[in-house]
Amino acid sequence: MSTGPVVILTALNLEYQAVRQRLASAQVHRHERGTRFEVGTVRGTSRRVALGLTSKGNQSAAVIAERAIQEFSPVAVLFVGVAGALWDATRLGDVVVASHVYAYHGGTSEDDGLKARPRVWEAPHGISQLASHLARLNDWADSASCDEDAPQVRFGAIAAGEIVQNSRISAEAKWIRQHYNDALAIEMEAAGVAQAGHLSGAPVAIIRGISDRADGTKNSTDDRSLQPQAAANAAAFAIRLAVELATEQEETAVPRDSRATSAGQPGRHVSNTAHNSTVGIMAGSVSGSSVHMNPASQKSGPIDLIEKLNSFRENLGRHHTEGAVDEDTYREALADLDSAIRSAEKSTPDSPKRAVMMLRRLRGLVSECPALTAELAPLIAAAGDWA
Structure with a gap:
């Protein structure tokens, strides 16, 4: 069971700073290959977070994610930032937590058109359940807006590709909406991080604040003002999730000695009080119905x-x-x-x-x-x- 920090990765400096300002006592941690992380604690808690910047694109995100996993053996990896909404039902400023991630650029070109052949990664069940619980509690947002204007957390598919999608009428936009019509948001890094987590055995969550509608208005003045708020909303929910993940990990990490302790008896001593029972155990010595553990036999060398x-x-x-x-x-x-x-x-x-x-x-x-x-x-x- 991992005792490392929660790793949070972002693609943009704007997203990085939205997370960084929620950390205290951050110290630079340099990977042997030059990648720099900052490791600190969530403000007001003792929960550790390792923060890193991947740059844009699924490939660079995958490399840095796997590097972070190998370096920190994290409780989980959270990829946090902004994304474009594919449908009007998702409001600007809302947070989308990926139920699964599509690498949508997989396909085959045939005479009658481009056929989708995506790879898909589902979010780990435990993280999805915890994120849903925190969304119901609804105590994560910084905004002092009224309930109607407060950002909401939505759960659904996220599509990750290799291009900036900023049109609703282009051939690519129509193709995405045809083949991935359940995707709530679109971006460029989630597939890489999900793949790295899958190969490394680390749980991954993708958390995105909606900053635009991927409809041609991405570089507008409104978008430039909405992007920082979307990044802040995603960071707020990610930090809340990180604290709960670290807390759960700590609560489930039972000390080794207490695992070997039966009620009212010292460690490394197990009494067999059940009638007609069989106990299979590696023991140092046995006297009567009591088994005395040899400390050297409890730990695999x-x-x-x-x-x-x-x-x-x-x-x-x-x-x-x-x-x-x-x-x-x-x-x-x-x-x-x-x-x-x-x-x-x-x-x-x-x-x-x-x-x-x-x-x-x-x-x-x-x-x-x-x-x-x-x-x-x-x-x-x-x-x-x-x-």
Whole structure:
């Protein structure tokens, strides 16, 4: 279970500043490849946020998102900023939280036209549920406007492409509205971030403030005044969500000793008081009906982890042979598995963190094979406990 901060990424400096002003004691954190993040706490709380700038486009967003995931092992990644509305029902200033993201530029050109072949990523269920709960509470907005004018949170699809969409009558605009008519908003980064989260095993939420209608008025004076407010609204909801995600993570992180403690008894001591019951457990010693835990037996070391990872390699190969894992996925999975094993072999202070990141990425790669993802869950936990 991750103990890292919530990562918030933005594409524009305007969006970055809308989030940055809500953080306290922010310190620059430099990635070894030069990417700069700022890590601080949400004002008035102890909840940590790592903030980064991706620049425009899905490709750069994907690279920086994966870099942030590997660097921080975050609770979640939130991509925050502005977007254009595809339909009039979504008001300017409202916040759209993606239920799923379309990479809409996938397609095939045929004699009778361009046929859509999108990739789609759904938002994690837990984040969607929490975001819906916060939207119902409706205590996130900064605006002092009356209820009718206050920004609303809407949930639906977001379309992410590679061009600035600023027309309602162009061929591209008509094609998007024909093939993605359930999308509430359109932008240029969500697909990249969603892909990075999928491959790395990190939960991702896309949060967008509506600043324009993608209808030819994007560069108008009104748009230039609406964009800062839309960015501020998206930042306000994202910060509220980040605080709740970090709080939930802290509340569910049960201390190791307390997990081994039964009611009214010290840690590492389990009494079997149930009649006709069977207990399977690794123990240091047993006296009467009490099992006394050997502290060294509770924590998997790197040697034990390496053995389990090598066993996973055999199962991965078997699933590949049986056709459950395709060739490309198999090669990438082997590379991540080898990286995790090398980290375990080094036993440096950073090794557990690196092993966990590689195993999470591996879990994303084999997500379509439930047997393998189920086998990876305890391995990820063991790599984290090794620290």
